[in-house]
Amino acid sequence: MNRRSLLALSASAIAAPAILRPAFAQQATITGAGASFPRPVYDRWAAAAREGANIALNYQSIGSGGGINQITARTVDFGATDAPLTTAQLTERNLFQFPTVMGSVVLTVNLPGVQNHQLRLTPEIITEIFFGRLNRWNDPRIVELNRDIRIPNIPVSVGYRADASGTTWAWTNYLARISEEWRTGPGSGTSVRWPAGNGARGNEGVSNLVRNTPGAIGYVENAYAVVNRLITTQIRNKAGNFVRPVNESFVAAAGTADWTVENMAPDTIDLAGANVWPITVGTYILLPTNPVADRVEGSRNSMRFFDWAFRNGSQAASALEYIPLSSQTHDLIRTRWGQAIKDPQGRAIWTGSNA
Amino acid sequence: MSVTTIQAPPVGARRKPGELGDKIFQAMCMGAGGFVLILLGAIIVTLFLGGLPAFERFGAEFIWGTVWDPVEGQEEFGAGVSILGTLTSSVLAIIFAVPVAFGIAFFLTELSPQWLKRPLGTAIELLAAVPSIIYGMWGLFIVVPFVQMNIQFAFGDQLAAIPLIGFLFESTNFAGTSLFSASIVLAIMILPFIAATMRDVFDQVPPVYKESAYGLGATRWEVMTGVVIPYTRISVVGGIMLGLGRALGETMAVTFVIGNANRIATSLFDSTTTIASVIAMEFPESLSGSLQQSALFAIGFLLFVISFFVLALSRYLLRPRLK
Numbered sequence: 001m002n003r004r005s006l007l008a009l010s011a012s013a014i015a016a017p018a019i020l021r022p023a024f025a026q027q028a029t030i031t032g033a034g035a036s037f038p039r040p041v042y043d044r045w046a047a048a049a050r051e052g053a054n055i056a057l058n059y060q061s062i063g064s065g066g067g068i069n070q071i072t073a074r075t076v077d078f079g080a081t082d083a084p085l086t087t088a089q090l091t092e093r094n095l096f097q098f099p100t101v102m103g104s105v106v107l108t109v110n111l112p113g114v115q116n117h118q119l120r121l122t123p124e125i126i127t128e129i130f131f132g133r134l135n136r137w138n139d140p141r142i143v144e145l146n147r148d149i150r151i152p153n154i155p156v157s158v159g160y161r162a163d164a165s166g167t168t169w170a171w172t173n174y175l176a177r178i179s180e181e182w183r184t185g186p187g188s189g190t191s192v193r194w195p196a197g198n199g200a201r202g203n204e205g206v207s208n209l210v211r212n213t214p215g216a217i218g219y220v221e222n223a224y225a226v227v228n229r230l231i232t233t234q235i236r237n238k239a240g241n242f243v244r245p246v247n248e249s250f251v252a253a254a255g256t257a258d259w260t261v262e263n264m265a266p267d268t269i270d271l272a273g274a275n276v277w278p279i280t281v282g283t284y285i286l287l288p289t290n291p292v293a294d295r296v297e298g299s300r301n302s303m304r305f306f307d308w309a310f311r312n313g314s315q316a317a318s319a320l321e322y323i324p325l326s327s328q329t330h331d332l333i334r335t336r337w338g339q340a341i342k343d344p345q346g347r348a349i350w351t352g353s354n355a
Numbered sequence: 356m357s358v359t360t361i362q363a364p365p366v367g368a369r370r371k372p373g374e375l376g377d378k379i380f381q382a383m384c385m386g387a388g389g390f391v392l393i394l395l396g397a398i399i400v401t402l403f404l405g406g407l408p409a410f411e412r413f414g415a416e417f418i419w420g421t422v423w424d425p426v427e428g429q430e431e432f433g434a435g436v437s438i439l440g441t442l443t444s445s446v447l448a449i450i451f452a453v454p455v456a457f458g459i460a461f462f463l464t465e466l467s468p469q470w471l472k473r474p475l476g477t478a479i480e481l482l483a484a485v486p487s488i489i490y491g492m493w494g495l496f497i498v499v500p501f502v503q504m505n506i507q508f509a510f511g512d513q514l515a516a517i518p519l520i521g522f523l524f525e526s527t528n529f530a531g532t533s534l535f536s537a538s539i540v541l542a543i544m545i546l547p548f549i550a551a552t553m554r555d556v557f558d559q560v561p562p563v564y565k566e567s568a569y570g571l572g573a574t575r576w577e578v579m580t581g582v583v584i585p586y587t588r589i590s591v592v593g594g595i596m597l598g599l600g601r602a603l604g605e606t607m608a609v610t611f612v613i614g615n616a617n618r619i620a621t622s623l624f625d626s627t628t629t630i631a632s633v634i635a636m637e638f639p640e641s642l643s644g645s646l647q648q649s650a651l652f653a654i655g656f657l658l659f660v661i662s663f664f665v666l667a668l669s670r671y672l673l674r675p676r677l678k
Contacts, residue, residue, distance in 0.1 A: 062639060063639035064640055135527070155529055157530050162614075162616075164425070164639065187424075193424040198614040198616060199614055199616055199636075200532065200614075200615070201636065205611070209532065212499065212530070212531060
């Protein structure tokens with residue numbers, strides 16, 4: 001065998017998969033970028049949709065701000081954000097927004113002798129703690145609420161997320177809701193001017209800080225708290241009941257929210273309802289309302305992907321401690337897709353699940 | 356089998372040392388050299404232009420302003436706390452690192468047995484190659500709990516009771532992530548750089564000077580303080596500045612352990628922040644074109660300027676002594 005035929009043989013060996021591939025090549029690829037909070041569930045959906053819907057998703061969790069920047073520049077098929085955009089911001093950027101799943105934020109504490117879901121806190125106490133004005137755990141206001149447990153006499157240390165994050169957005173929105181002073185002072189956002197405490201990086205940083213510091217309190221995503229078996233607290237909700245951070249309380253919050261608002265991002269913080277967990281927030285997808293001709297296919301496939309995920313992915317979302325939306329909400333989102341997203345000829349891109 | 360004759364290679368005009376090739380090579384080398392300058396200039400200009408809206412909005416006050424409020428609608432940015440945090444953490448790191456680095460260099464050049472010099476020198480260089488994120492993790496899981504439990508909880512109250520300097524140790528922050536932890540981690544990170552520079556400059560002292568001193572009956576310590584240090588003084592300071600330059604820009608390791616709070620640290624155990632940490636924490640979530648992003652560019656520019664001066668000073672001090 002001479003050199004040339006060897007070359008030819010190896011070339012065909014390399015090319016063979018490429019020649020055989022067209023049979024499977026119908027798989028569409030979409031790209032998305034943004035929030036890191038929903039990344040686990042999007043990854044799980046992507047793995048399943050590869051088979052189920054024949055769509056391959058390439059999702060980069062670069063942060064909500066990055067996701068908004070990328071979809072505004074139209075460099076990806078969809079952007080993802082935890083902090084929803086307002087209707088004005090959406091109009092300005094020609095974007096359409098819809099929720100995918102919900103998550104919740106919980107408080108974790110390190111008090112020797114205090115068990116999970118035992119400690120009860122009221123909005124007033126939480127505000128005082130995060131302003132740095134409540135300095136010891138055996139403060140009469142806390143002891144009075146928790147007669148049944150022994151609260152040690154140690155100093156209070158506050159932990160917060162130092163990196164800008166959707167978790168901070170949710171938590172500071174809650175603080176701004178329960179305290180007028182917080183609303184006009186530090187305010188709410190993905191990162192704020194904290195009056196007291198220590199910043200740590202990510203959920204793991206905050207939970208590590210709390211675990212290492214007796215007397216520490218910090219907020220983390222519920223999914224993270226559950227997986228890592230952190231000690232979480234009860235909080236008194238708007239209805240005046242102490243609720244535990246468990247699935248029923250989160251689902252109650254998802255059911256109470258009114259998803260029909262124009263930007264599909266209703267107020268989900270501190271809702272009224274007997275057993276509603278007060279800090280439950282949606283995470284959102286941004287699609288262009290006027291995709292250019294060669295992005296139309298990407299937009300359609302993005303909608304096909306989330307349509308498939310809404311029909312088949314709720315179980316996977318629950319398993320990852322996210323809160324799936326109701327099927328009525330899913331139907332509403334599909335209807336809005338048809339109304340809002342048009343190709344350059346002005347025709348609706350979304351024409352139903354079977355298109 | 357045929358007979359082959361071996362022919363002498365043809366003798367022709369000798370090729371002139373390639374005119375064209377030389378020119379191309381020269382142009383490429385010049386291009387490569389010029390590219391570095393252009394790149395450096397472009398980075399400075401990009402940072403400055405990116406930060407311009409923040410500089411315009413807040414003026415010179417941006418440099419010493421202590422408020423950092425990225426909340427939409429009430430944005431206000433000042434780099435004062437992060438500049439101060441960057442400088443204090445780096446200077447403290449130098450204070451912790453220099454004595455140890457001096458000890459290492461002294462041991463390696465004067466005391467160490469010959470067989471130990473090579474492995475120890477290599478170990479110090481390896482320490483310099485550890486990625487900073489590793490130091491960050493180690494700092495968060497080992498140094499922070501140690502500072503919290505064995506220093507702050509153990510002696511904090513006694514230290515705070517010392518007259519005059521007690522306030523340096525008095526803190527209501529019990530999380531362990533603090534200016535002190537950050538300085539310790541930074542000190543360990545820059546230690547190999549300072550130690551390696553010191554060893555190299557100590558080695559450069561002409562043996563005849565040292566031998567003369569020994570001949571006069573000087574002890575090792577007297578040779579060190581009377582001959583080696585005066586001879587290398589300026590280069591040692593240059594090496595320290597090199598370490599300072601690295602400490603100023605360190606990001607991840609510091610971010611893990613400093614506490615990231617935009618408050619001026621009045622005590623070693625208070626948490627504060629640095630320029631590099633603020634950028635690392637907030638850049639991914641800042642919207643393009645927002646004032647927040649501009650302020651992040653602006654503090655990046657300030658960090659660049661500070662590092663530039665420190666490095667320029669170190670180069671100047673470390674310049675070859677023999678002309």
